[in-house]
Amino acid sequence: MAELTLREKFDRDNFVVEKLDNLINWARAGSPWYFQFGLACCAIEMIGASMPRHDLERFGVFPRATPRQADVMIVAGTVTIKMAERVKRLYEQMSDPKYVISMGSCANSGGPYWQHGYHVLKGVDLVVPVDVYVPGCPPRPEALIQGILELQKHIHTESTFGRPKNA
Amino acid sequence: MLDKSLIDSIKSISDSISFDEESQIFNIEKVDEWLEISTKVKELGFDYLMCITSIDLEDGNLSLAYNLNSTGSQASLEFNLIFSADAEVPSVESLWKTADWHEREAYDMMGIKFSGHPDMKRILLPHDWEGHPLKKDYEVADYYHGMYVPKDKTSWE
Numbered sequence: 001m002a003e004l005t006l007r008e009k010f011d012r013d014n015f016v017v018e019k020l021d022n023l024i025n026w027a028r029a030g031s032p033w034y035f036q037f038g039l040a041c042c043a044i045e046m047i048g049a050s051m052p053r054h055d056l057e058r059f060g061v062f063p064r065a066t067p068r069q070a071d072v073m074i075v076a077g078t079v080t081i082k083m084a085e086r087v088k089r090l091y092e093q094m095s096d097p098k099y100v101i102s103m104g105s106c107a108n109s110g111g112p113y114w115q116h117g118y119h120v121l122k123g124v125d126l127v128v129p130v131d132v133y134v135p136g137c138p139p140r141p142e143a144l145i146q147g148i149l150e151l152q153k154h155i156h157t158e159s160t161f162g163r164p165k166n167a
Numbered sequence: 168m169l170d171k172s173l174i175d176s177i178k179s180i181s182d183s184i185s186f187d188e189e190s191q192i193f194n195i196e197k198v199d200e201w202l203e204i205s206t207k208v209k210e211l212g213f214d215y216l217m218c219i220t221s222i223d224l225e226d227g228n229l230s231l232a233y234n235l236n237s238t239g240s241q242a243s244l245e246f247n248l249i250f251s252a253d254a255e256v257p258s259v260e261s262l263w264k265t266a267d268w269h270e271r272e273a274y275d276m277m278g279i280k281f282s283g284h285p286d287m288k289r290i291l292l293p294h295d296w297e298g299h300p301l302k303k304d305y306e307v308a309d310y311y312h313g314m315y316v317p318k319d320k321t322s323w324e
Binding site for chain 1: 292293300305307311312314315316317
């Protein structure tokens with residue numbers, strides 16, 4: 001029998017017995033508010049993803065303009081070396097639990113500035129830990145949505161009190 | 168093509184101005200006179216500085232190209248300055264306010280020093296950056312504030 005979601009269990013019985021980890025993960029994955037970090041052209045696709053046609057809000061994903069209210073940082077665009085220190089500082093200002101989505105080739109690896117770019121950081125993962133990489137130059141909103149769904153899957157495997165499930 | 172009388176009136180400003188017919192560019196040999204020359208050029212009606220371009224000539228010399236435009240007569244001029252890398256160029260910020268940021272960019276990217284500029288500092292790069300990256304002999308540093316900037320990326324591929 002396929003495992004029911006919390007919502008389905010509640011709808012069936014009006015009563016749920018569940019592990020606390022699962023309840024916390026369900027709440028966290030249900031509303032990963034993102035810190036809008038538009039640095040270059042990827043920001044346009046990120047904005048497009050939260051507009052009505054793609055409607056990120058149906059996944060509970062909602063843009064916040066301050067790191068203190070955000071759970072996910074979507075690094076959308078070219079991270080220059082000058083900006084990298086600011087990225088790190090803003091990441092440190094986010095409250096736990098916090099996640100990072102690296103969006104687009106520039107944030108993943110330096111992208112077109114891979115070979116000749118004295119001013120571009122070769123991947124944002126050199127300064128902050130990245131959970132999901134979204135490839136593309138820039139990625140379509142569908143790709144970003146898949147990245148967010150992958151992040152939600154990742155959140156469901158976490159354990160707040162015990163060992164991680166995959167350990 | 169530039170008007171013949173305009174060319175003559177600009178050449179009469181100083182002996183160090185020569186005019187190249189083919190490229191329609193005014194070349195200036197003595198950089199020290201640039202502020203006096205540009206003051207007179209502005210009096211001729213060239214009230215708009217469109218762009219300042221810096222060039223590394225790779226023989227120890229640097230070059231600056233100034234594009235001027237007259238909003239009255241719609242005529243456009245180009246002045247070309249060639250000077251050694253350690254020379255100072257007079258700032259024209261007092262004539263055209265546009266020159267403020269253009270000269271700071273030329274200093275940031277090419278290391279050209281401008282004398283008489285009110286706020287001579289880097290415009291794009293961080294203030295503690297070493298070197299001027301658009302010079303041909305620039306070498307990328309391995310680290311900046313502890314962040315690795317790899318030059319050899321074969322091990323990454």
